[in-house]
Amino acid sequence: MEFTGFLEQDFNVFTIDGLKERMEAIRETIQPKFKAIGEELSGDISNMTGNDMYVHIAQHARRTKNPPNDTWMAFCHNKRGYKKHPHFQIGMWDDHLFMWLAYIYEMPHKQEVASSFLNHLDDIHETLPGSYVISLDHTKKDAASLSEIDLKQALTRVQNVKKAEFLVGRYFKPDDPRLSNGEAFLNEAKHTFETLTPLYKLSMG
Numbered sequence: 001m002e003f004t005g006f007l008e009q010d011f012n013v014f015t016i017d018g019l020k021e022r023m024e025a026i027r028e029t030i031q032p033k034f035k036a037i038g039e040e041l042s043g044d045i046s047n048m049t050g051n052d053m054y055v056h057i058a059q060h061a062r063r064t065k066n067p068p069n070d071t072w073m074a075f076c077h078n079k080r081g082y083k084k085h086p087h088f089q090i091g092m093w094d095d096h097l098f099m100w101l102a103y104i105y106e107m108p109h110k111q112e113v114a115s116s117f118l119n120h121l122d123d124i125h126e127t128l129p130g131s132y133v134i135s136l137d138h139t140k141k142d143a144a145s146l147s148e149i150d151l152k153q154a155l156t157r158v159q160n161v162k163k164a165e166f167l168v169g170r171y172f173k174p175d176d177p178r179l180s181n182g183e184a185f186l187n188e189a190k191h192t193f194e195t196l197t198p199l200y201k202l203s204m205g
Contacts, residue, residue, distance in 0.1 A: 003036035004182040006097065011174045014069060014094035022067035023060060030092065031057055034073040037090060040186050041193075042075060045088060048197045051077035051204075058091075069093060074102075075193075077204075084108060086203045088193050089167075093141055097179060099189055100169040101196040103158070103203070104138050113203040114159035114166065120202060121152060127198050128168070135167040143171060169196065 010033075013025040038055030045053045056074040072091025076082035083106040091098050103110050117124060130147030136154060146168070158164045170192050178184045 001032055001036045001039075002182065003033060003040055003186065005180040005185050006033065006092075006174075007180060008174045011092060011094050013071075014092075016067070019063055019065060019067045023063075026060075026068070026071050030071055034090070037186070037189070038073060038075070041189060044190055045075050045193055048194055049077070049200055049204075053077055053088075054079045056082045056087075072098075086113070086200055088196070088200070089169075090189060095141070095174065097172045097174070097176075098169060099172075099192045100135070100138075100167040101193075101200055102138065103166045105163045105165055110164070110166070111159050114155045116202055116205070117166075117199070118152065118155050118159070121155075124151065124199065128195065131170075132168060132195075133171055135165070137165055138167055143167075168199065 010029055013022060013029055016022040016025050034057045035055075038057070042053050042055050053075045054077070056076060058072050058074075060068045060071070070091055070093045072089050074082040074087045074089050076085050076087035078085050083104055085107065087102055089098065089100040089102050091100075103113055125146070128146055130145060132146045133143040134146060134149050134151070134154060135143040136157070155166065158166045172179055178188050
């Protein structure tokens with residue numbers, strides 16, 4: 001399947017009531033697009049990072065009652081799973097699409113990564129545009145731009161709080177014309193992950 005982009009109505013899957021019904025819509029509408037993105041981008045991201053990067057598409061298999069409020073795909077060097085490792089994500093909530101470099105709570109060596117980032121704060125600010133956003137909890141929509149957030153404070157929290165998370169990347173509104181154009185979307189994703197690759201390599205070092 002060729003990736004042709006996301007439509008504004010794709011985001012409406014999160015308004016569907018019921019776990020079974022919403023998951024059916026995600027499987028039919030979103031996951032084929034994630035699969036197509038994976039086929040397009042996994043080689044490029046492998047080349048950027050120097051690691052073979054495998055595609056993981058969230059299945060929300062542990063859910064028994066509440067339907068997911070967001071869904072995502074991940075690129076990770078580990079074939080079996082991504083949550084315990086640095087990984088790249090593309091995903092959606094009802095009101096935005098995100099592209100992340102993610103360090104989530106399951107990852108056992110977040111403290112070491114945070115320490116490394118704290119030692120390279122100036123490099124991070126020089127590498128990343130101020131418009132990039134940072135989230136400290138992947139289960140919430142909240143994010144602050146790099147130009148607004150106290151990055152040292154955020155990373156110190158990741159260093160000291162076991163459940164703390166650190167995600168850095170970009171948000172796109174559903175009506176952003178770059179989302180509905182497959183080629184433009186893939187170029188934005190490549191550019192975003194290329195910009196984040198120095199951080200990825202630092203955390204893998």
